[in-house]
Structures are given as C-alpha cells and as structure tokens.
Amino acid sequence: MTPRSVSRYSEAMSAHKLEGRRVLVTGATSGIGRACAARLYAEGAVVLAAGRRRERLDDLASELGERCLTVELDVRDRDAVESLAKSELGRHIDILVNSAGLALGLDPVQRASVEDWERMIDTNCKGLVYATRAFVPAMVERGRGHVVHIGSVAGTYPYPAGHVYGGTKAFVHQFSQAMKSDFAGTGVRVTCVEPGMVETEFSVVRFEGNEDRAKKVYEGMTPLSGDDIADIVAFAVTRPAHVNLNVVEVMPTAQGFGPFLVQRTPAK
Secondary structure, three states, X not given: OOHXXXXXXXXXXXXXXXXXXXXXXXXXXXXXXXXXHHHHHHOOOEEEEEXXXXXHHHHHHHHHOOOEEEEEOOOOOHHHHHHHHHOOOOOOXXXXXXXXXXXXXXXXXXXXXXXXXXXHHHHHHHHHHHXXXXXXXXXXXXXXXXXEEEOOHHXXXXXXXXXXXXXXXXXXXXXXXXXXXHOOOOOXXXXXXXXXXXXXXXXXXXXXXXXXXXXXXXXXOOOEOHHHHHHHHXXXXXXXXXXXXXXXXXXXXXXXXXXXXXXXXXXX
C-alpha cells in the first residue's frame, strides 16, 4: 500500500461513523424503515424515527435507546411533513431515508381498486416528494447532506398486476436521478436503493392481512431481509464525501430479472 492508499483506507474506515449526524427515517415502524433506523443508530447517529403507529415507535425507541427520537407522521400529510421540517425536532437533518411506501393488491388493471392506486401514489410518490422538498433546502444551504430513497426493482422490471406500484417506483428512480443532477456542486448526495424480494410486512399489507398468502410469496427461496437493505443504506451514507452511489439494485440470489422470476426449491 502506498502512503496515499493507507490514508484513504483510514479515512474510509472512519467514515463508517455517524456520530453527531441526525437521520430522519420515514416508515420506521416496520420492515426496511425499522431496520434502517436500527442500523444507522448502531453507526452512532441520532435517529428521528417517523411513522404512523405510536406503539411501534415507542417500542423502537425503547429497544434502541436515548438517541432514538420518534414522531408520529403520515407522509401523505403535506402540512404535517412541512411542520416537522420547521420544528426543533426536525431541524438539522443530515440524512433523510425515504422508506415509507407500500403495495396494494395484485389485480389486473380492469379489476384493480382505484382507491388502492390513489393510496400507493399518495404514499410512494407524493409522500416521498413532500419529505424531500421539506428537508433538502437546509441540506443545500449547509453544503452537505444525503437523501436515500427506497425504490424497487418493480420500477425497472414490469410484472402482471404491477401496473401502478411499478409506476410509482419508476417515478422514484427518475426523481432520484434528476435530483442527482440538481445537486451537482451542492455537496448533497442522493442514492436510490432498489430491492427485489424482501420478506417484511410488505406482502401482508399487499394481501390485506392474509399472512398465509403472503408467506407463499417467499416459499422455496431465501428472500432478502430488511437488515440486508439497511446494510446497503449504511454503506451508502458512510462513503467519503466525494463518493455518491447513484442507484443500488439488489435481489435475492434466487430471483431473476423480475419480481416473480424466482428459482424455488421444491418442498420435501
């Protein structure tokens, strides 16, 4: 190793620490959001966990410790998001993890619920936009910050009945890419993490609480976990300031290029 290489390696190792950084994670009451809150807390950050379910927020704060702050927040409520950004609790956010999102139903266009479509668009697109617009200006003013969007491979690889959900995640991808151009020269970074099949409450919500149907989605294969995605988020936000991971696409080994192209192991 050259002296410069040794120095660079030492800097990279120290960059894994997030002491003194304030992180806002939306959708922090379950799944990927909860895992991200725990992982970034472990890196030393002060974590502001936002979600709609107070009892789960309390459980998370109790589990993590005093550096985990909580706030009840529905990202679809623009006024509430903007109020949080202006409050003492929501000021000085260094890292924003937009994890709030959901998929509803698996019916074809001709039978799908318009109400489900609206809820997905309101959460996955509008909620993400509200949070980004509310917290990014202060990052730009300070000359540093990082926005992480949790997208999906569904935004790239279409599948039957994935019409609106896939469309919302395609929006997240494009929005993130455009933000990268907007942020050039500002010191603010943006990363879009696009997972494949992750076993969380995601499928339970999609199938309206039908846990048996949700479990069948992952039968015969090993899906990703929320912790797998949180590791990627932690890696992205702890790179040296000149390094920006634009898009990270990650799938289980058993998954092909599409949400339902899976090599399953037959049951014995």
